[in-house]
Amino acid sequence: MPEIDQAVLISIITGVFSGGVFTFLQFLIKRHDDRTNNVDAKNKLVEDALLAILHDKIYVTGSRIIAQGTISAEDASNLDKLYEPYKQLGGNGTCERIMKKIEELPLKVED
Structure with missing residues (x-):
């Protein structure tokens, strides 16, 4: 094979091979x-679902506590633990x- 034909053949093979490698990488x-x-x-x-669950839990529990008119220390702690991630997730x-209404409620003293 003449040298010029070998150079052309090597260039074609190199071009096809490198093109194939780059296509595979892409x-x-x-x-x-x-x-x-x-x-x-x-x-x-998952984040949206978690936000919805936290919202529902805070809303239902908070509404019940507001209707009672007092809050226990346990309920206050529980709501704080729910509200903090809710707020950080962009609630x-x-x-x-x-939560502001609940903060105004008197603390229920357990007997």
């Missing part, structure tokens, strides 16, 4: 990005208003 990167995006979407759904003002 495929792997895209697959990784797709998986990461899917995990991010699932994490957002709205509904539970904040409930």
